[in-house]
Amino acid sequence: xxxxxxxxxxxxxxxxxxxxxxxxxxxxxxxxxxxxxxxxxxxxxxxxxxxxxxxxxxxxxxxxxxxxxxxxxxxxxxxxxxxxxxxxxxxxxxxxxxxxxxxxxxxxxxxxx
Amino acid sequence: xxxxxxxxxxxxxxxxxxxxxxxxxxxxxxxxxxxxxxxxxxxxxxxxxxxxxxxxxxxxxxxxxxxxxxxxxxxxxxxxxxxxxxxxxxxxxxxxxxxxxxxxxxxxxxx
Numbered sequence: 001x002x003x004x005x006x007x008x009x010x011x012x013x014x015x016x017x018x019x020x021x022x023x024x025x026x027x028x029x030x031x032x033x034x035x036x037x038x039x040x041x042x043x044x045x046x047x048x049x050x051x052x053x054x055x056x057x058x059x060x061x062x063x064x065x066x067x068x069x070x071x072x073x074x075x076x077x078x079x080x081x082x083x084x085x086x087x088x089x090x091x092x093x094x095x096x097x098x099x100x101x102x103x104x105x106x107x108x109x110x111x112x113x
Numbered sequence: 114x115x116x117x118x119x120x121x122x123x124x125x126x127x128x129x130x131x132x133x134x135x136x137x138x139x140x141x142x143x144x145x146x147x148x149x150x151x152x153x154x155x156x157x158x159x160x161x162x163x164x165x166x167x168x169x170x171x172x173x174x175x176x177x178x179x180x181x182x183x184x185x186x187x188x189x190x191x192x193x194x195x196x197x198x199x200x201x202x203x204x205x206x207x208x209x210x211x212x213x214x215x216x217x218x219x220x221x222x223x224x
Binding site for chain 2: 004031035040044048055056091095102104106107
């Protein structure tokens with residue numbers, strides 16, 4: 001089974017610029033998650049989708065972050081405008097419903113300079 | 114440049130010895146407690162879990178212990194190998210179908 005695909009792998013932008021990350025979950029996984037992992041810390045959940053609906057976005061900084069999963073498959077996470085403290089690895093994960101089926105992608109490393 | 118895990122606690126173990134990685138958790142209502150392994154440049158990978166009503170669970174070369182009295186979780190790795198070098202995270206799974214990660218520990222292996 002193919003894993004969770006994310007792109008790009010790396011991105012360097014200047015502060016106040018915009019950036020978007022893409023995630024393709026495992027086929028058939030209804031639940032999709034975006035996590036932010038700041039260096040030296042554990043991943044922090046930003047948003048959880050069930051199909052194309054948002055289940056939990058309580059930790060998403062909505063003034064600058066947005067995410068969508070229009071057709072219930074692929075998802076994009078956008079930051080506009082970026083701040084220095086947004087430098088982190090952005091991980092996408094998908095699940096079949098049970099956490100044992102929770103699979104992470106390799107992430108996108110964002111550096112804001 | 115930036116170094117992954119620069120501020121993480123580090124455990125250094127001689128190859129072949131046993132490793133014990135500890136974690137304190139806060140949410141007593143979690144259904145499962147989980148250990149993840151994260152290698153450089155990769156996402157977290159599931160290692161082993163334990164249901165909240167259990168005290169101990171064994172896998173292949175790994176054992177997880179849960180002490181609910183003091184809210185403590187540990188991961189024991191037997192006969193540590195170079196391939197075990199990684200950052201290890203404890204995590205909790207709640208009924209809201211999401212995994213919340215705790216603190217990480219970097220495990221390094223001395224030859």
